[in-house]
Amino acid sequence: MSQSEIDQLVDQEYKYGFITEIESDTLPPGLNENVIREISARKGEPEWLLEWRLEAYTKWLQMTPPDWAHLDYSPIDFQAISYFSAPKQQGDGPKSLDEVDPALIETYNKLGIPLEEQKMLAGVAVDAVFDSVSVVTTFKEKLHEAGVVFCPLSEAVHSHPKLVKKFLGSVVPQNDNYYAALNSAVFSDGSFVYIPKGVRCPMELSTYFRINQQNTGQFERTLIVAEDNSYVSYLEGCTAPQRDENQLHAAVVELIAGTDAEIKYATVQNWFAGDDDGKGGIYNFVTKRGECRGDRAKISWTQLETGSAITWKYPSCVLKGADSVGEFYSVAVAGKKQQADTGTKMIHIGPRSRSTIISKGISTARGQNTYRGLVKVLPGAVDVRNFTQCDSLLIGDQCGAHTFPYVEAQEPSAQLEHEATTSKVSDDQLFYLRTRGMSEEDALNMVVNGFCKEVFQKLPMEFAVEAEALLGITLEGAVG
Amino acid sequence: MLVIQNLHAKVGDKPILNGVNLNINQGEVHAIMGPNGSGKSTLASILAGRDDYEVTDGEVVYMGQNLLELEPEERAWAGVFLSFQYPVEVPGVKNIYLLKAAVNASREHRGLPELKAGDFLKFVREKLKVMQMDEAFLHRNVNEGFSGGEKKRNEILQMQLLEPTLALLDETDSGLDVDALRVVGEGINRMRSPEQSVLLITHYQRLLEIVKPDLVHVLAHGEIILSGDHTLAEKLEREGYEGIKAA
Numbered sequence: 128m129s130q131s132e133i134d135q136l137v138d139q140e141y142k143y144g145f146i147t148e149i150e151s152d153t154l155p156p157g158l159n160e161n162v163i164r165e166i167s168a169r170k171g172e173p174e175w176l177l178e179w180r181l182e183a184y185t186k187w188l189q190m191t192p193p194d195w196a197h198l199d200y201s202p203i204d205f206q207a208i209s210y211f212s213a214p215k216q217q218g219d220g221p222k223s224l225d226e227v228d229p230a231l232i233e234t235y236n237k238l239g240i241p242l243e244e245q246k247m248l249a250g251v252a253v254d255a256v257f258d259s260v261s262v263v264t265t266f267k268e269k270l271h272e273a274g275v276v277f278c279p280l281s282e283a284v285h286s287h288p289k290l291v292k293k294f295l296g297s298v299v300p301q302n303d304n305y306y307a308a309l310n311s312a313v314f315s316d317g318s319f320v321y322i323p324k325g326v327r328c329p330m331e332l333s334t335y336f337r338i339n340q341q342n343t344g345q346f347e348r349t350l351i352v353a354e355d356n357s358y359v360s361y362l363e364g365c366t367a368p369q370r371d372e373n374q375l376h377a378a379v380v381e382l383i384a385g386t387d388a389e390i391k392y393a394t395v396q397n398w399f400a401g402d403d404d405g406k407g408g409i410y411n412f413v414t415k416r417g418e419c420r421g422d423r424a425k426i427s428w429t430q431l432e433t434g435s436a437i438t439w440k441y442p443s444c445v446l447k448g449a450d451s452v453g454e455f456y457s458v459a460v461a462g463k464k465q466q467a468d469t470g471t472k473m474i475h476i477g478p479r480s481r482s483t484i485i486s487k488g489i490s491t492a493r494g495q496n497t498y499r500g501l502v503k504v505l506p507g508a509v510d511v512r513n514f515t516q517c518d519s520l521l522i523g524d525q526c527g528a529h530t531f532p533y534v535e536a537q538e539p540s541a542q543l544e545h546e547a548t549t550s551k552v553s554d555d556q557l558f559y560l561r562t563r564g565m566s567e568e569d570a571l572n573m574v575v576n577g578f579c580k581e582v583f584q585k586l587p588m589e590f591a592v593e594a595e596a597l598l599g600i601t602l603e604g605a606v607g
Numbered sequence: 608m609l610v611i612q613n614l615h616a617k618v619g620d621k622p623i624l625n626g627v628n629l630n631i632n633q634g635e636v637h638a639i640m641g642p643n644g645s646g647k648s649t650l651a652s653i654l655a656g657r658d659d660y661e662v663t664d665g666e667v668v669y670m671g672q673n674l675l676e677l678e679p680e681e682r683a684w685a686g687v688f689l690s691f692q693y694p695v696e697v698p699g700v701k702n703i704y705l706l707k708a709a710v711n712a713s714r715e716h717r718g719l720p721e722l723k724a725g726d727f728l729k730f731v732r733e734k735l736k737v738m739q740m741d742e743a744f745l746h747r748n749v750n751e752g753f754s755g756g757e758k759k760r761n762e763i764l765q766m767q768l769l770e771p772t773l774a775l776l777d778e779t780d781s782g783l784d785v786d787a788l789r790v791v792g793e794g795i796n797r798m799r800s801p802e803q804s805v806l807l808i809t810h811y812q813r814l815l816e817i818v819k820p821d822l823v824h825v826l827a828h829g830e831i832i833l834s835g836d837h838t839l840a841e842k843l844e845r846e847g848y849e850g851i852k853a854a
Contacts, residue, residue: 554659559695561679562655562688563705563765564712573708577699577748 154211160184163312166211170281175292183301183311190305196439196468197497197529200373203410208375210313210346273329275359276321280348283319290321294352298381298418298445306377306412306439310346314379317347322357322388331587333362349380353388355421360391362590373401373436377412386421386448391429393586394442395594398434403492405464408436415442419451419477427454428471429585431594433601436465441499443472446480446508453482456582458594460601461494461526470500470531475511475541484515487579490526491602497529502543504536511541519549520578522571522602572599608633608804609654609674609773614665615829616653623649625829626665631773634801638815639808640840641826642848647808648692650826651777654806655689656682669773683709684716686772690762690779696750702761703745706731710768734767737797739790755782763794774798774805780814792817812844825851 154162163184167177192203270277276287283291301311322328353359376398382390392415401408411434417426428442438461444453455471473482488496502513519528530547552574560570576583576595583591609631616624623646631637641647653660654667656679667674674682697705710730711721722730735742738760750758759779766774776795780788795805795818807820815823815837823840825833825848833839833851843851 553695555695556697558657558679559691560697560705562683562691563709563769564680564683564716565708566680567678569708573700573705574697577697580699 154209156209157206158208158210158313162210166313166315169211170284172281172284173288176284179296179301180312180314183308184313186302187305187308187312190302190308192305193439196499197495197531198437198439198466198468200410200437200466203373203375205309211315269329274323274326275328276319277332278319280314280317280319280350283321283350287319287321290352291319291350294350294381294383296381298383298416299379299414304414307379307414310348310377310379310414314346314348317349317378317380318351318361319349320351320359320361322353322359324354324385325356326354327357328359331360331362333364345374345376345378347378349378350383351381351390351392352383353385353390355385356387357385358389360393360587362393362395362587364395364397373408373410374399375410375412376435378414380413380415380442382415382417382426384417384419384421384424384426384451387423388421389425389427390417391427392417392442393590394428394430394432395586395590395597396430396432396434396438397597399436400434400463400465401436403463405436405493408465409434410437411435411440412437413440415440416445416472417443417453418445419448419453419480421451422448422477423450423452424448425452425454427452427456427585429454429456429582430458430469431582431586431597432457432459432467432469433597435467438465438467438469440469441471443474444482445474445476446482447476449477449479451477451480453480454585455482455484455486455500456585457485458487458489458579458582458598459496459498460489460491460598461496462491462601463494464492465494466497467495468497468499470498472501472503473513475502475504475508475513478507478509479511480508481512482514484513484517485581486515486517487582488517488519488528489522489575489578489602490519490528491522493525495527495529497531499531499533501533501535503534504538504541504543506537508538509540511538511543513541513543515543515545517545517547518578519547520575521549521551522575568599568603571602575602608670609806610668612666612668614650614653614667615663616649616660617663618649618660622663623660623829624653627826627829627831629824629831631804631806633772633804634799635821636799636805636807636818638820638823638837638840639806639826639831640810640823640843643810645826646829647826648777651689651775651806651808654682654775655679655687680712683769684713688766688769688771688774690759690766690774690776692777692779692781694750694753694758694762696748696753698748698751700749701745702747702749703731705749706745706765706768709765713769731768734764737767738764738794740764756784756787759783759791760787760794763791766798767794770798770803772803774803775808776805777808778810779807780809780811788814789817812840815840 154165163180167180299307302308320332351361382392384390398409398411419426426444432438442455446453453473459467459469461467471484484500486498488498490496498517504511517530521528528549532545534543536543556574557570560573561567575598583594586594611627611629614624614627627650639647649660662675707727740760779791783791792814820837823835823837824831
């Protein structure tokens with residue numbers, strides 16, 4: 128790639144709605160070895176990481192996209208996507224908020240991200256990923272005192288190379304699946320969290336991802352390591368501006384929990400869902416997996432999925448440690464012409480490991496919502512317990528709900544329970560609430576929030592409020 | 608305050624109400640009795656705004672406005688309350704959450720400020736006491752797993768909180784044991800005031816022994832065929848609907 132090609136792409140003018148006009152540094156569309164070398168070079172990565180990316184790329188070339196999901200979409204042209212976009216900066220990057228491009232701050236404000244000083248005092252540290260490069264990291268000092276590392280992954284590669292090298296790809300191997308392989312080859316940035324032994328992270332960690340650049344795939348990669356006896360709660364919020372084209376998002380998240388460690392990972396996903404007829408929207412192909420490596424380790428995934436045209440996502444737990452615990456609490460909404468195929472995998476390896484799956488699928492308009500889950504008990508994992516509950520709620524008569532629970536138990540002592548319900552928001556419920564003075568929309572929100580309550584209870588309080596509000600916005604116009 | 612004139616309604620092709628006429632003044636308690644399928648619950652549902660029924664003729668004027676034009680929630684804001692024969696379960700929604708939302712919706716439309724959490728709790732505790740209900744009720748999901756009697760008490764609790772101008776009580780006495788009946792009946796009596804009117808729908812006279820109605824009507828085949836004072840209810844109890852019709 129030549130410098131002039133790059134220059135051409137810089138200074139692009141944007142015409143549409145809520146798009147940040149900011150000078151950016153974008154590679155032209157296409158993927159080959161040179162593009163990967165270019166990404167690595169721009170990030171000033173060490174040789175081993177470049178080799179790791181190239182290895183992943185070679186594996187990816189030999190793989191084919193998965194076709195088993197209950198999803199209907201045209202094949203993705205991977206050569207039409209640009210694999211790197213970074214806001215352009217002078218010098219070495221901002222030292223404080225004052226040095227950050229005001230347009231960027233404005234975008235964050237529109238998203239309601241608490242970057243300002245007073246909001247920081249509320250106790251939320253934000254590592255904001257804007258397109259591909261983390262721009263501002265707040266509260267680093269306080270975390271530093273506790274010994275917690277919370278920084279962009281690209282920074283950790285330099286500041287904590289041993290840790291990154293040790294853990295990167297150790298939960299989700301390069302060739303785990305097609306999209307994980309692609310991510311491993313071209314991943315842009317993401318968060319790195321390291322909680323040392325015996326440390327309880329003093330605050331909720333939060334990252335907002337946002338896809339801004341047109342035709343840019345976002346391939347963030349997050350790595351969270353909680354050493355023995357440590358605790359961390361992490362929240363990611365995702366949103367993207369409205370565009371006509373489909374954009375690809377293929378992220379990888381790896382969690383590692385040591386003995387007696389606990390990781391809570393919560394996601395509020397509100398990527399652009401496309402319009403009512405299914406035009407535009409994000410294609411969200413994400414691999415999230417946590418490993419309970421030590422005894423009594425605990426990992427819980429909580430997610431609210433309201434956006435994306437397509438969601439393909441199965442946050443999973445590998446329960447290696449004895450008495451380790453995996454949890455999955457999910458609310459997935461498919462409205463408009465959205466398609467969601469989401470669920471979890473609980474892999475029981477350690478004896479007496481336990482898992483809980485609570486999945487709430489809401490379908491409305493012409494949305495198609497699929498729960499797909501696997502509970503696997505390996506030989507030697509004695510006295511394992513799993514409880515799975517899959518509830519589907521239908522609003523209207525043009526939507527669909529589907530449930531595919533898979534169970535592979537190779538230990539007779541395993542106790543696995545599965546409950547599934549499908550219900551419609553009944554006219555009786557809406558009428559009852561309306562006679563108590565709720566508007567039709569408020570009545571629907573009340574019924575839906577009640578349906579989701581078991582999951583929302585698992586979100587940190589301020590985000591539970593946000594989740595309810597987001598759900599309300601998502602369901603606007605679903606009745607009447 | 609409520610004038611029903613020549614009300615005809617059907618569900619599908621089936622006529623249910625065939626010209627109901629009823630006039631309830633402010634402060635009055637009326638009881639409607641009648642055999643199964645006579646249209647009692649339909650009448651209550653139509654007054655509360657359920658859209659499963661088609662009104663084919665007649666009109667309903669409530670406090671000077673055409674009631675049938677209003678949405679169910681607008682009727683609630685205007686002071687109409689329906690106690691359901693079969694209260695609906697709303698899984699995952701705590702009773703207190705619904706009660707607070709309902710009270711504040713009603714206050715908002717009366718131009719009153721929202722009740723703060725503490726004030727609301729005080730208010731609701733007072734009413735719980737009247738209904739002899741445990742505070743644990745507040746933290747259970749709306750009607751979920753409630754016994755028949757608990758559901759009915761919960762309806763009357765809501766009525767007390769919402770202080771309606773017109774309360775429509777659809778078979779509130781069914782499924783209640785003697786003690787619960789007394790509590791519910793006394794709850795209704797506490798509502799009686801010169802401003803508040805009640806329309807009781809019931810099969811049995813026993814509730815009417817506690818809540819003495821000003822007028823009793825007999826509804827049969829979608830029409831009110833007989834009206835009288837509370838002695839009519841006693842007569843019905845003795846002679847049955849067949850006896851009334853024969854007379």
